[in-house]
Amino acid sequence: xxxxxxxxxxxxxxxxxxxxxxxxxxxxxxxxxxxxxxxxxxxxxxxxxxxxxxxxxxxxxxxxxxxxxxxxxxxxxxxxxxxxxxxxxxxxxxxxxxxxxxxxxxxxxxxxxxxxxxxxxxxxxxxxxxxxxxxxxxxxxxxxxxxxxxxxxxxxxxxxxxxxxxxxxxxx
Amino acid sequence: xxxxxxxxxxxxxxxxxxxxxxxxxxxxxxxxxxxxxxxxxxxxxxxxxxxxxxxxxxxxxxxxxxxxxxxxxxxxxxxxxxxxxxxxxxxxxxxxxxxxxxxxxxxxxxxxxxxxxxxxxxxxxxxxxxxxxxxxxxxxxxxxxxxxxxxxxxxxxxxxxxxxxxxxxxxx
Numbered sequence: 001x002x003x004x005x006x007x008x009x010x011x012x013x014x015x016x017x018x019x020x021x022x023x024x025x026x027x028x029x030x031x032x033x034x035x036x037x038x039x040x041x042x043x044x045x046x047x048x049x050x051x052x053x054x055x056x057x058x059x060x061x062x063x064x065x066x067x068x069x070x071x072x073x074x075x076x077x078x079x080x081x082x083x084x085x086x087x088x089x090x091x092x093x094x095x096x097x098x099x100x101x102x103x104x105x106x107x108x109x110x111x112x113x114x115x116x117x118x119x120x121x122x123x124x125x126x127x128x129x130x131x132x133x134x135x136x137x138x139x140x141x142x143x144x145x146x147x148x149x150x151x152x153x154x155x156x157x158x159x160x161x162x163x164x165x166x167x168x169x170x171x172x
Numbered sequence: 173x174x175x176x177x178x179x180x181x182x183x184x185x186x187x188x189x190x191x192x193x194x195x196x197x198x199x200x201x202x203x204x205x206x207x208x209x210x211x212x213x214x215x216x217x218x219x220x221x222x223x224x225x226x227x228x229x230x231x232x233x234x235x236x237x238x239x240x241x242x243x244x245x246x247x248x249x250x251x252x253x254x255x256x257x258x259x260x261x262x263x264x265x266x267x268x269x270x271x272x273x274x275x276x277x278x279x280x281x282x283x284x285x286x287x288x289x290x291x292x293x294x295x296x297x298x299x300x301x302x303x304x305x306x307x308x309x310x311x312x313x314x315x316x317x318x319x320x321x322x323x324x325x326x327x328x329x330x331x332x333x334x335x336x337x338x339x340x341x342x343x344x
Contacts, residue, residue: 164333
């Protein structure tokens with residue numbers, strides 16, 4: 001089964017992201033707007049209990065953290081994906097690192113760019129057009145993330161939340 | 173903001189429900205297959221903290237419980253909705269009652285029929301046709317539910333998980 005770890009931002013930021021996603025993101029229906037903290041990975045039922053426990057420990061080591069969406073960026077030319085760029089900060093980086101420890105199979109394959117996807121799988125010309133528009137509109141939104149979620153993927157591609165972990169920082 | 177409380181069944185049962193929902197349920201995209209334990213209700217940010225705490229207490233009073241989906245039923249003539257009927261048992265009933273205590277504004281408006289929706293908003297003739305087919309196919313699936321989720325609804329109608337509560341029965 002495929003699992004992933006995300007943070008869902010507030011309703012306000014999700015609604016804003018969805019106002020674009022409903023038009024420009026074919027994955028719109030599979031999951032609500034989110035910041036991916038750990039990309040999809042395979043695990044079976046036995047492993048997921050350990051993973052869930054490890055996530056619970058990690059959540060206890062990290063306090064709630066601020067996110068600041070500052071601009072609309074693009075992953076082009078890698079992929080024609082537009083996103084709200086979340087500014088890096090030491091807390092997000094530390095959490096991401098903990099989610100890519102040896103326990104989880106080690107470092108991420110790509111360098112971590114905190115973001116919330118708002119458009120993807122566009123043609124080159126559509127990408128150029130929409131990117132131009134959305135860059136001008138921009139985004140400026142700050143809020144606090146106080147929980148992360150472990151999800152699994154259904155056969156149709158949609159994602160279900162399996163568990164929620166509150167970031168308490170109790171055991172920093 | 174609109175909140176609700178549900179249990180998501182296993183991937184296996186969700187995949188089965190989705191095989192029908194993708195064709196017959198226009199709400200297919202808004203939430204993955206679920207058993208509603210508390211219908212949508214309004215609450216603001218201040219209230220939701222208390223509600224979340226109350227749910228946490230309730231989850232500690234209830235042990236994981238078995239669900240048994242035994243047949244395909246319909247809410248017609250009330251609505252043209254088809255669902256996997258989950259057999260009542262004292263544990264589900266007790267949990268549902270706790271979620272409709274005075275704290276939550278009292279008893280549910282409708283008598284509780286545990287179910288997982290697989291088709292809705294069909295015309296009378298489509299309903300009759302599909303119900304006839306699915307009744308024959310039927311369903312027979314048993315599993316254990318060990319957690320419930322508090323969700324909120326986005327402007328586009330989709331639902332995001334806010335929190336997860338494990339049924340521990342620690343404080344029975």
